[in-house]
Amino acid sequence: MAVSAAEGIDIRPLNLAAMVREASITALVVFALAIGLVGFETLDVPGGVAIRTRFADVAVVMALAFVGRIALILLREHRPRPVLIVAPILTAIMLVLLLSETIFGSESGAALKRFMPFHDPVVLWGVVAVTVILAVRAAYAQTHVSSSLTLEERDARMDRIGAGVQRAARLLGPLLLGAAIVLPFMPFADRRVLDIGVLVLMYVMLGWGLNIVVGLAGLLDLGYVAFYAVGAYSFALLATQFDVSFWVALPFAGLMAGTAGVLLGFPVLRLRGDYLAIVTLGFGEMIRVILLNWYSFTGGPDGVSGIPRPSFFGLAEFSRSVPDGTAFHEMFGLEYASIHRIIFLFYLILAMALVVNVFTMRIRKLPIGRAWEALREDETACRSLGINPRNTKLTAFGIGAMFAGFAGSFFATRQGFISPESFTFIESAVILAIVVLGGFGSQIGVVIAAVVLIGLPEFFRDLQQYRMLAFGMAMVLIMLWRPAGLLAHREPTLRLFGRDKKPETNS
Amino acid sequence: MSAADSFAAPVAEVPGGGQTLLTVEHLTMRFGGLVAIDDVSFLGADGRITAIIGPNGAGKTTLFNCLTGFYKPTVGRLTLHHPEGEFLLERLEGYRTAQKASVARTFQNIRLFPRMTVLENLIVAQHNKLMRASGFTAAGLFGLKVYRDAEAKAVDLARYWLDHTKLTEKADVEAGNLPYGDQRRLEIARAMCTEPVLLCLDEPAAGLNPRESHDLNDLLRYIRNEHKIGILLIEHDMSVVMEISDHIIVLDYGRKISDGTPKAVRNDPAVIRAYLGQEEHEELPPEIMAGADNAGRSPDDA
Ligand SMILES: Nc1ncnc2c1ncn2[C@@H]1O[C@H](COP(=O)(O)OP(=O)(O)OP(=O)(O)O)[C@@H](O)[C@H]1O
Ligand SMILES: [Mg+2]
Numbered sequence: 125m126a127v128s129a130a131e132g133i134d135i136r137p138l139n140l141a142a143m144v145r146e147a148s149i150t151a152l153v154v155f156a157l158a159i160g161l162v163g164f165e166t167l168d169v170p171g172g173v174a175i176r177t178r179f180a181d182v183a184v185v186m187a188l189a190f191v192g193r194i195a196l197i198l199l200r201e202h203r204p205r206p207v208l209i210v211a212p213i214l215t216a217i218m219l220v221l222l223l224s225e226t227i228f229g230s231e232s233g234a235a236l237k238r239f240m241p242f243h244d245p246v247v248l249w250g251v252v253a254v255t256v257i258l259a260v261r262a263a264y265a266q267t268h269v270s271s272s273l274t275l276e277e278r279d280a281r282m283d284r285i286g287a288g289v290q291r292a293a294r295l296l297g298p299l300l301l302g303a304a305i306v307l308p309f310m311p312f313a314d315r316r317v318l319d320i321g322v323l324v325l326m327y328v329m330l331g332w333g334l335n336i337v338v339g340l341a342g343l344l345d346l347g348y349v350a351f352y353a354v355g356a357y358s359f360a361l362l363a364t365q366f367d368v369s370f371w372v373a374l375p376f377a378g379l380m381a382g383t384a385g386v387l388l389g390f391p392v393l394r395l396r397g398d399y400l401a402i403v404t405l406g407f408g409e410m411i412r413v414i415l416l417n418w419y420s421f422t423g424g425p426d427g428v429s430g431i432p433r434p435s436f437f438g439l440a441e442f443s444r445s446v447p448d449g450t451a452f453h454e455m456f457g458l459e460y461a462s463i464h465r466i467i468f469l470f471y472l473i474l475a476m477a478l479v480v481n482v483f484t485m486r487i488r489k490l491p492i493g494r495a496w497e498a499l500r501e502d503e504t505a506c507r508s509l510g511i512n513p514r515n516t517k518l519t520a521f522g523i524g525a526m527f528a529g530f531a532g533s534f535f536a537t538r539q540g541f542i543s544p545e546s547f548t549f550i551e552s553a554v555i556l557a558i559v560v561l562g563g564f565g566s567q568i569g570v571v572i573a574a575v576v577l578i579g580l581p582e583f584f585r586d587l588q589q590y591r592m593l594a595f596g597m598a599m600v601l602i603m604l605w606r607p608a609g610l611l612a613h614r615e616p617t618l619r620l621f622g623r624d625k626k627p628e629t630n631s
Numbered sequence: 632m633s634a635a636d637s638f639a640a641p642v643a644e645v646p647g648g649g650q651t652l653l654t655v656e657h658l659t660m661r662f663g664g665l666v667a668i669d670d671v672s673f674l675g676a677d678g679r680i681t682a683i684i685g686p687n688g689a690g691k692t693t694l695f696n697c698l699t700g701f702y703k704p705t706v707g708r709l710t711l712h713h714p715e716g717e718f719l720l721e722r723l724e725g726y727r728t729a730q731k732a733s734v735a736r737t738f739q740n741i742r743l744f745p746r747m748t749v750l751e752n753l754i755v756a757q758h759n760k761l762m763r764a765s766g767f768t769a770a771g772l773f774g775l776k777v778y779r780d781a782e783a784k785a786v787d788l789a790r791y792w793l794d795h796t797k798l799t800e801k802a803d804v805e806a807g808n809l810p811y812g813d814q815r816r817l818e819i820a821r822a823m824c825t826e827p828v829l830l831c832l833d834e835p836a837a838g839l840n841p842r843e844s845h846d847l848n849d850l851l852r853y854i855r856n857e858h859k860i861g862i863l864l865i866e867h868d869m870s871v872v873m874e875i876s877d878h879i880i881v882l883d884y885g886r887k888i889s890d891g892t893p894k895a896v897r898n899d900p901a902v903i904r905a906y907l908g909q910e911e912h913e914e915l916p917p918e919i920m921a922g923a924d925n926a927g928r929s930p931d932d933a
Contacts, residue, residue: 483772486772490772491754491758491762492762494754497747501743502743502744502745504738506726507729508701508726508729509726509729509755510726510727510729510730510731510759511759512726512730513725513726616747616748616750618751619748619802619803620789620799620802620803621803
């Protein structure tokens, strides 16, 4: 929506003093943050810990913040040209520094490296990313004299993107599914790739499960991991104490988690919004603390170990030799390979996640699903229509919890060992982040978000330590930019006139 | 107040005619020290429009909230003479009033499901019926024919009310994106989709332009004449009230000050006093002004 330059935009004369003041304040804020975080580094030295100061780095950070702020002001004041010139130059310098060893050979490269403001490549890449973004924005501003969009316009535009993605999802979904099905047979699918695949699918399943509670029913549940834990422990204890097999324990664990969901839901569902979030957060922690302290039952911090691996539908085991039974590779006349089990786990979690997905898609179009959404929209109106709000919310809570329980069982059998450490609040936050980032109620959004938030950090292990930082940043951006989630777009559950059709003009 | 005894009888004489559908006896609602409704009794009839009028803060919405289970009355008995038996509304809490006793309502500040489509709003209104048809979700999950038929029927009913509220064209639009007047009508359509025996409308004409207001009158008359249900109507616009209601109840400071046919209420000195005393002259309709002259001269106004 490019508006002609003349109208609507006032190009004020630049106030240099104000610019410098604003940028200085930014630099000062950065100083306050950086002096502690960057300025001092603790080192392990023989006999204790030493502190090394890195004040030069702090100065560089401040300078960058100053320059960056100036660039932002220039963009804001519709003067993109200087930014357009300086930002690419900075990018180039950073890139040269980063890749110096590859470009100039190791010797002179290493010499150059001494000029690098930071020795941490991640920070350098971060700076590169920022300069690139600034350059792109400047280029955009230069070509389109853009009117800044109002929140609604941006929202409408994002909704159209969301709608587009969802329309594409009808094609993309089967395609992704096909890709997932053939993945284990790809030449590059080694153990690591499959493990990451399993992990991503677990979070996809959890995301889809939580999406029922948060996306459809609008109940902000910050303690979702509690039900995951209940499922995992139910499964683990059943399997280790009572020798119940995976295929029997799985539904039972789901049931236990679902029951826990209903029981915990009962007292808290009168609360709304923030209050519900806080109380569910508390409940989530309570469950973890109980698991941690009920030593005789759960093993406390020692956890439960020796959880049996799943069998091939109770027919065969995934081991090299099975004393009393069949081994999977013998059953199919294959060479024994430890990856068989991982492939099986991969398909298992794929199937479980798909069940959640199909269930959600279907139930959304049933009265209960519509009632969930209606409750999210207006509980008072629901009551005036004779909808029982408590039971309706409890079903959402219970079903969401049940799916978490299934996922928990899978987690237990995959790990072979569980302890309360796996069920901290961070897990709830990650799952919620997947739902929020993907977009409330958007099934494909959850997949994309899970890949981005779980898969990518796994692949790039170096970045792992920055994961939480990136999470936080992504969340803040989403909340500022599009609170409903990136790909949130609601498709009606039924239409009077088919999709994209104009109503016929009769009656 | 002579009718007080007759409430005991099942078939009482309702001003404006019709079979008694609703009996309100000695309804009192207190909020702490504030008496929002003070010992109000009246009858509402089947197949009739009963208007409830009164100045701002008279307790009209509170009366609706008591009737529809949103508030529990401090004192009083609210009996609904439903074809399937009598319901004591004061004992039904919350959603059960709509679910069991088939009392539907609209809200003074429109309460739709804004991000659901118009059609979905009307389908949600048929929730309980569809829940049963879907075997509490089991039959629905497997897409059984029973459920699919029930859903098709629900869509038919929705379509019927869409046609009668002139919203058919907008069936697939998000309710929140409708213009104000359409939202008001949609709320009525949604209430009607619950197939109520008593429909409570809280200021349905508020904010409508004269044309829309006229259409609304037609719609309400249609509902009364064709569906023979009782309608309770809170309305400030006296032209609407006088034109379409069969029976008017006037509240002031929580007390009932008049009860009768439009003609009787128009000439009731108590009503005139309440409205004149209020000094809100824009609220004073010409009908009542006209009546005031006559009433001033009537002998029983000593
Ligand atoms: N939940 C409540 N708590 C306390 N006081 C209330 C409550 N609901 C209503 N009231 C009070 O009861 C009185 C009657 O309010 P009500 O909303 O019924 O008036 P109304 O006749 O509908 O007025 P209006 O024409 O403005 O809609 C008011 O004084 C109001 O402040
Ligand atoms: Mg009111």
